């Protein structure tokens with residue numbers, strides 16, 4: 156029997172904050188949907204664009220099983236680490252101590268003396284350290300200026316020692332701490348929401364202090380969680396985080412998900428709660444670039460292309476010549492999509508737009524909605540009869556202020572082409588527009604229902 160009554164006890168356990176990114180959505184919104192839907196411990200929840208794991212974590216706290224899917228290795232690591240609560244804390248403490256002991260002299264050396272040896276500084280330091288064991292030329296692909304020289308070298312030292320740990324769930328917590336502190340406190344990056352270099356933040360950092368604080372947070376949250384689990388106050392749901400493309404989950408989840416195959420969930424997924432990308436110029440791989448580089452997932456341009464190609468097409472920097480989801484779904488047969496594409500094509504013609512990105516705006520619209528149609532078809536098949544899907548998406552005016560009513564168009568595709576019943580678009584909030592001349596854009600929750608199984612004759 157799973158309990159829900161003590162979930163409140165965990166209010167102070169801020170696992171969500173172990174690592175967040177600028178595109179994460181509010182756990183309160185997810186909590187509200189759980190309550191409204193009456194999600195119960197027998198249910199199975201899916202977040203096909205799980206990002207940093209918000210939905211999966213809420214589900215776990217409520218004692219509900221959940222599957223999360225994402226294309227970003229940084230997000231997969233984050234969602235997985237945040238939802239793995241049975242790690243051995245004594246191993247964590249032992250490795251933490253070892254790690255801090257190993258990095259400390261190197262960090263001091265970096266701050267005080269470049270490649271000089273500490274024992275050359277006289278009696279002030281009894282310990283001598285050589286930095287020769289570290290390869291400061293990797294990872295290579297850090298965007299220029301996003302890390303100052305001394306913090307970069309310290310992070311390279313940290314990475315070196317984390318890489319020497321066994322590859323297991325405890326080490327995932329150190330990897331997560333490492334990537335979380337990069338954009339939060341160590342790098343010179345500003346998110347507005349796009350990541351840009353912050354010249355005002357340049358300089359050295361006390362990486363040991365920043366890292367210790369992050370590890371303290373993780374440790375004390377896990378202590379608390381393990382205690383309430385031991386007391387039987389909470390029986391967390393099982394969570395599976397899968398590295399995959401939400402447009403292909405119709406094939407990948409039946410192959411790779413244990414939860415979907417388990418006897419507990421024979422009817423399939425009961426609820427989808429998610430926030431997919433929407434057509435705007437948000438480049439997820441750029442916003443997580445430091446994290447991806449530091450995880451070794453972005454050693455060259457091919458790595459980056461591989462991640463980008465699996466992403467739903469939502470901006471002009473991930474459109475490829477062989478993309479054909481718009482065509483394969485004949486997406487322009489949807490009047491609203493056709494109107495948007497036509498308006499953009501007219502602007503391109505009338506204004507004689509020849510620059511690459513602008514020319515790609517109409518293609519983003521076609522490929523986005525074509526890709527989302529494939530995704531919605533897969534979700535429909537995975538949902539149990541009567542299952543509900545909630546999509547949090549914003550409208551967009553990023554492209555020459557041509558209005559794209561994302562939720563309304565997805566509702567039309569879901570109902571007319573996929574078979575969902577009674578789609579509902581509900582305003583969640585108005586948010587300040589970031590890239591257009593609009594003052595505000597709508598962020599909506601799109602609700603889709605799969606019809607119940609017809610009563611047996």
Ligand SMILES: C[S@@+](CC[C@H](N)C(=O)[O-])C[C@H]1O[C@@H](n2cnc3c(N)ncnc32)[C@H](O)[C@@H]1O
Pocket residue numbers: 176178179180181203204205206207208209210224225226227230399400401402429430431432439465466467
């Ligand atoms: C708006 S974010 C989700 C944020 C999440 N709700 C959270 O709270 O962290 C969208 C996510 O979709 C992922 N993504 C983009 N294309 C994808 C695809 N085709 N399949 C799965 N995930 C994808 C991105 O990597 C990103 O993490």
